[in-house]
Amino acid sequence: MAFEGLAARLQDTLTKIRGKGKVSEQDIKEMMREVRLALLEADVNFKVVKQFVASVKEKALGQEVMKSLTPGQQVIKVVNEELTELMGSEQSKIAVAAKAPTVVMMVGLQGAGKTTTTAKLANHLRKNHNRKPLLAACDIYRPAAIQQLETLGKQLNMPVFSLGDKVSPVEIAKKAIEKAKEEHCDYVILDTAGRLHIDETLMAELSEIKASVNPDEILLVVDSMTGQDAVNVAESFNEQLQVTGAVLTKLDGDTRGGAAISIKAVTNTPIKFAGMGEKIDQLEAFHPERMASRILGMGDVLSLIEKAQSNVDEEKAKELEKKLRTMDFTFDDFLEQLEQVKSMGPLEDLLGMMPGMNKKGMKDLKVDEKQLTRVEAIVKSMTPLEKQDPSVINGSRRRRISKGSGTTIQDVNRLLKQFEDMKKMMKQMTGMQSGKGKKRGKGLGGFKLPF
Structure with missing residues (x-):
């Protein structure tokens, strides 16, 4: 992720103040000392740091922050606004000449x-x-x-x-x-x-x-x-x-x-x-x-949506939704979904765009791209019939798939079980959500990676 060290330091600092019902001048002074150090360590120009800290301090000690119901969150809002301002306030688009080119x-x-x-x-x-x-x-x-x-x-x-x-x-x-x-x-x-x-x-x-x-x-x-x-x-x-x-x-x-x-x-x-x-x-x-x-x-939900829109085929998404509702979802469809997720970039980057997914959250989740590769290898080791109808996968077929994918039989069993559980869950959901205007499941449908 961009600005990794700075992000980790600032998130740790802001966590301390986030939930505070009351924020004193001393709290803000201590926080700004930490923010100042984080920015200097991240190579931000010292004059820029001085100006940034002074501006945040002045606004964070303002009446509307100190007297608000959630002063901790208000302080974070001020830091966010000032950081945005520092980097240019709003997007600056590329020029377009009146006459091409x-x-x-x-x-x-x-x-x-x-x-x-x-x-x-x-x-x-x-x-x-x-x-x-x-x-x-x-x-x-x-x-x-x-x-x-x-x-x-x-x-x-x-x-x-x-x-x-x-x-x-x-x-x-x-x-x-x-x-x-x-x-x-x-x-x-x-x-x-x-x-x-x-x-x-x-x-x-x-x-x-x-x-x-x-x-x-x-x-x-x-x-x-x-x-x-x-x-x-x-x-x-x-x-x-x-x-x-x-x-x-x-x-x-x-x-x-x-x-x-x-x-x-x-x-x-x-x-x-x-x-x-x-x-x-x-x-x-x-x-x-x-x-x-x-x-x-x-988080950065807008960028995440843009990535999804540019990488996910709308027609295929509609077709997939229909398959999930009619229970025709196969391992071939699953593989296609996996490819679309991978085409959007590294999983860690995608998760980093999710609100609340700070450095600690990422650490707890232990994002491992190898998991996706292993799941993909298992599915690709199946025959066309096995992908269409996993119920035919008996003991000898499981041994062959595990050998072909370089995984264990337990890994194959786990994936097959989770795939079946997911289909059952989708069946229940489509039953519950058949009402007009309700959202229906899309994508990996709550599927959790094994291993």
Whole structure:
């Protein structure tokens, strides 16, 4: 999860005050001391921390909090609101030019994940906004940068514009825009060169590209794991280029992440996207209020719903509901459901979006992806007949399935029993919920994983 260390510290601190019926000035002072330490340890810029703590303290000691019925919860509400404000208050969307194509210039240091992020952004625009992007290879210095972008373009079945490494990046950018107009593309995303550190040559070239194509959006790609350096990099690029937004990469890593929180406050540049993994579809629009909620263990139901909507086939969901009601649900259907759950991302990330599922809750639940793999292996070791009609699975078939899936006979027995129990439960539920307008079971239908 993003901001893991910070999330754990803040959640522990806020738990102490959550249920308090009365909150004294001393309680708030102690809490703010803990919050201050948590933010500093997570690499949040010290000036930002000072301002944040002062603001929370002032509001938490206000009359409406101290005299409310649940002051503990009111204090947490203040922390949540201030954290949201710190990260940008509300979502900042990607620019759309009045006349296509919209030109997006990707900038940043070498190693921040600029080329991959360029492809991820193109995929995001096509998948979520029904746009037609053109990728432009403007990094002529890094060995294999052009090849990398072309490979990613092939993977996505998306056009990549390149003139090789002997033509100037300015010329490539201009020609790419001409090509985009010819091909009626909505966006041109320019993958520009980076360096291992900020230097005059790099900045002069980027300024030249900016002057020649007048981009609608200049997105700075920042590696969240570089700590305070991330803020310094953002400041330097913003000074030279007037960056319009930031993209945070490697937010899924074991990172303190606080520097990323500081970017908006220090540079006044909104965070527009966050890379939540290495896969090409793991780029999310950045919602400050949702991220604050996730950090404080309050869940992120909206993102969870969006994930479900983009990964779950509506027609299949309706068909499944019908099968559950008519008791035609088979292991083939179960396997399909399992695949859909897995396509939404790691289980731990999904559970982290559930309200109340803080670090302690996650620990108690002991999320183990291997459980899903074992269940999948058992089902895949069944014959088509066995999946359709588990009642035919006798002793010898159970031995064969356990051997084929690398599990024990007890594991197979447990899965079969739970599958039958689930079907019985669904039968009872459909009987109870046959009334008009009542919700009926969907998905895994209360199925609990064995082992």
